[in-house]
Amino acid sequence: MVAPPDNDILWARGLHHSYGTGTALAGVSLGVREGEILAVTGPRGSGKTTLLRCLSAQLAPSEGEVWFNSSLVHTLAARHRERLRLDRFGWIDTQPHLVAELTAGENAALPLLLRGEGGRAARNTAAEWLDRLDVGDCARRRPAQLDQSQRQRVAIARALATTPQVLFADEPTAPLHRADATQVLRTLTTAARSHQITVVLATHDPEATSLADRTVALLDGRRSSGGAVSAPDAESRAACSLSV
Numbered sequence: 001m002v003a004p005p006d007n008d009i010l011w012a013r014g015l016h017h018s019y020g021t022g023t024a025l026a027g028v029s030l031g032v033r034e035g036e037i038l039a040v041t042g043p044r045g046s047g048k049t050t051l052l053r054c055l056s057a058q059l060a061p062s063e064g065e066v067w068f069n070s071s072l073v074h075t076l077a078a079r080h081r082e083r084l085r086l087d088r089f090g091w092i093d094t095q096p097h098l099v100a101e102l103t104a105g106e107n108a109a110l111p112l113l114l115r116g117e118g119g120r121a122a123r124n125t126a127a128e129w130l131d132r133l134d135v136g137d138c139a140r141r142r143p144a145q146l147d148q149s150q151r152q153r154v155a156i157a158r159a160l161a162t163t164p165q166v167l168f169a170d171e172p173t174a175p176l177h178r179a180d181a182t183q184v185l186r187t188l189t190t191a192a193r194s195h196q197i198t199v200v201l202a203t204h205d206p207e208a209t210s211l212a213d214r215t216v217a218l219l220d221g222r223r224s225s226g227g228a229v230s231a232p233d234a235e236s237r238a239a240c241s242l243s244v
């Protein structure tokens with residue numbers, strides 16, 4: 001078995017995955033450098049979500065290897081994969097999955113509490129991230145009292161609050177209107193850059209790919225030739241150099 005290059009925080013080789021008879025990944029290899037924002041693009045059903053789930057230790061691939069920080073991930077026992085996700089990874093889903101009985105502030109603080117942080121520190125950190133996502137005034141409300149855009153901002157604040165080493169975002173702006181999506185994407189990428197968070201972002205959105213350092217394109221579960229290095233434009237770089 002060949003170890004991954006030292007400068008890749010995440011590395012995958014020959015990933016295959018099938019759901020029953022349907023093939024979702026058919027031999028994907030890639031490396032993600034520390035601090036990089038990598039966009040994963042491709043049409044519906046091309047395997048983006050499955051790839052992110054394999055890389056984030058949610059799903060064991062049918063074949064292939066996943067490494068994080070030069071350690072094997074796919075062979076870890078379920079409880080070690082769970083700990084890895086809690087301690088090192090963040091996940092933003094396409095839809096905001098918040099706990100209905102908790103306020104927005106409590107939802108955002110939850111992963112910090114699960115990591116063992118004290119209640120006051122967790123609430124303060126959560127409040128700061130809710131402010132950055134422009135939903136600070138929603139902290140005492142429950143998800144049912146928020147609109148979809150506010151709920152997704154809370155979910156994004158929750159994912160960033162732990163400053164994970166790697167943040168996986170699966171179409172994070174899909175529930176947002178165009179103007180909202182642009183602003184949230186910029187906040188997310190800016191926060192990632194200023195906190196050295198590596199991001200793997202599945203997206204259909206050209207705005208998102210323009211904010212990424214590099215794009216990997218998938219087609220029918222394989223990397224397609226659209227995976228060239230993309231250089232963000234000057235405006236995007238300027239936006240991302242601000243500190244959030």
Ligand SMILES: Nc1ncnc2c1ncn2[C@@H]1O[C@H](COP(=O)(O)OP(=O)(O)OP(=O)(O)O)[C@@H](O)[C@H]1O
Pocket residue numbers: 019022023024042043044045046047048049050051
């Ligand atoms: N839980 C599942 N059970 C069965 N088939 C699945 C499941 N999840 C995904 N698939 C299939 O695997 C293939 C890849 O799906 P995946 O969701 O990874 O692609 P995607 O690029 O993220 O698509 P989308 O943009 O629609 O989210 C598709 O053909 C999809 O129908």
